[in-house]
Amino acid sequence: MPLFRRRRSLKKKAPPSNAAPPDRRLEEVRHTDMSGRLEEVVRVINGLLGDNDDFVMRELRIFGRHPAVIFYYSNMVDQAGINSDVLKALMYPPPQFREEAAPRGRLKEVILCDALHHTEVKLESDLASLVEGVLRGQAVIAVDGIDEAYVVNTRSILKRSIDTPATEQVIRGPREGFIELLGTNLSLIRYRLQTCDLRIKSMELGRRTQSKVAICYLEGVVSPDLVKEVNRRLSQVDIDAVLDSGYLEQYIEDNHYSPFPQVQYTERPDKVVANLLEGRVAIMVDGSPLALLVPTVFNQFYQTVEDYTERFLLMSAIRLARLVALVFSLIFPSLYVSIISFNPELIPTEFAVAVAGGRAGVPFPAIVEVLVMEVSMEVLREATIRLPQQVGGALSIVGVLVVGQAAVAAGFASPITVVIIALTTIGSFATPAYNAALALRLLRFPLVIMAGIFGLYGVMIGLILIANHLLSLKSFGVPYLSPLVPGNFQGMKDLIARAPLWWMWRRPSFLFTGDKHRVDESTIDYVQKPSNDVLDPLKFKEDRKER
Structure with missing residues (x-):
């Protein structure tokens, strides 16, 4: 028993905070300044980075007189920029120093201010910082006799073009999305x-x-x-x-x-x-x-960009439809299981006869039937995401039709169950945020299990637990269900339905912002005034008669 307790305590032991640095050789030269000797810089940088085929260490003479070395990774820099703005600029002296050489004491200043044709140049003396600069795609120039090196930002990495966001497409709104840089x-x-x-x-x-x-x-x-x-x-x-x-x-x-x-x-x-x-x-x-x-907060996950770029009446109706779909995706399967298993008297008589006829040949209880179909849909959805785009769309349509029809024909599921699962899946697709839809998909399974055990009581208990959990959540101190709980009238204008933009003249109160107003009072007064009918036909009655 003592040995078992000791093993449990070892498992819970936190990792040591003083973990070894990832690169001990680099840490050995950290906070070590350059001495002005070029050989020392070459030895340190070449010792850390030299065993790479894409590492370039190019020797040159500043203004044809002073030995220097430039370090960089060839695949991470702009080669044309290095050739024109760095190498060519350093090999030939500036016009004012062509007849008379630059003084040795002013060489650092002349290189920085008169020779280098680049906007992003800084001086650095720490050897570890020079190595990290090369790793980030910068070019490092060390000159013999100068106790600081020049770090030039020559980073140039191939990137994809700015395109429409793949996960948040809209009909009306900007078409630009972030890239990796x-x-x-x-x-x-x-x-x-x-x-x-x-x-x-x-x-x-x-x-x-x-x-x-x-x-x-x-x-x-x-x-x-x-x-x-x-x-x-x-x-x-x-x-x-x-x-x-x-x-x-x-x-x-x-x-x-x-x-x-x-x-x-x-x-x-x-x-x-x-x-x-x-x-x-x-x-x-x-x-x-x-x-x-x-x-x-939670209401951000069912809002889209189009809610604010289109008129508020249309977007309020669509947002309500989105909320209905969200509710469908969470509780529809559990309601179906609880009613079929425990409370069939809640179903209208004509519909109950149709449901009973559809379930006549199904050997499984409703809970097993729903769980099997839900798991099948989740597997099919995951397969659709992971397949290439050209194949995924066809598989999703064909897979749903084939699996649903085959399950009904084989007697594994009733037609009404297939309809319920289809509505649930479509409802989860209507949730704009993928991570929020994933949470609702995950919570469907415990709700279905509780519905199969306790009926409608289980569904209500599950919903109460979910609501209690949502009420306990916070994001950086902000209650997760704000502005519903705690209630705020100004915030509720953008909760279920979307009010006109000029009605939402204050920023969210739960963020405790400095500048609280985002719409000026004059703009609100202007919008609420009656419109000026500039081209009213009654004003131009005489002109119309003459024409």
Whole structure:
């Protein structure tokens, strides 16, 4: 027994915080400054990076006099830029120093201010920082006799073109989506948000990947406490690699065991800008086309960009249909199982006869029938996603028709069950956010099991537990069901139905923003005034008679 207890305690023991650095040789030269000897720089950098076929170490003479070496990775830089803006510029002296050589004491300043034809150049003396610069795609120039090296941002990596977002397509709205390069994504945000209040702070996360993470927010709008909390949570993340923004999402969310997402992701720049204007913070990772938005509330997951680009009456009706589909996708199978198994008297007589006739040859109880069909649909859906796009569409249609018809013909399922599962699947497709739809798909199974055991009581107990869990969730301190609970009248204008834009003149109160107004009072007064009928036919009665 003591041995068993000891093993359990060992399993629960946290990993040591003082883990060994990923690259011990690099850490040995960290905080070691250059001495001005070119041989020492060549020895250190070549010793760390030289055993690579794409590593280039090119010797040259600055202005034909001073020995120097340039280091870079050939596949990560702009070769034409290095040849014209760096090598050619350094080999030939500037016009003012062609007749008289530059003084040795001013050589560092002359190279930086007069010779290099590049905007992004900085001086660095730490040897480890020089190596990390080369790893990031920069070119490092070390000159004999100078105790600092020149780090030139020559990074050039092939990228895909900006295209329509694959996961968030709209009929009316911008067609641009984020790509993998962080610089391009930030430019898409600045293009739409041309204000001095936009703040972009960056940090590097991942001991081995050194992934650049950008934190975007609007100063004067966002709550300073929210920015501090985002920085605090991100600074606590010390892992080997950050390959996608989804890695960070799992570390910074409040409840790690909830099926409901507490961080929203998007690949649409306009959606990021809209959330920044509401007082949220966006987190972007270099190498990921998906931005994270915090804090997040539940109603964000059934809203789309078109809700605000189209007129409010039409979009309110469509949003209501979306909510009905969301309810269908969650409780329809469990309601069917509970009514068929425990309360068939709730079904109208004519419909009950049709249901009984359809289930006449099915040997399984309703719960087994529904679970088998649900699992089959989940497997088919996953197969459709993983297959190539040209094959996936055909498989989804043919697979549903063949599997459904074959299940009915073989007696594994009744026609009404196939209809219920089809409506449920279509309802889950109508949920705009994939991660929220995935949570509802997951919760369907325990609801069906509880319905098969306890009937309608089980469905109600399950829904009460889900509602209680939603009420307990928070995202960076914001209640998950805001603005419904706690109630806020101004926020409810954009909850179930979408009110006119000029009615939503305040930013969400639960974000505690600095600037609370987003629509000026003069604009509200102008919209509410009667329209000016400039071309009213009655005004031009005389002109019409003359014509």
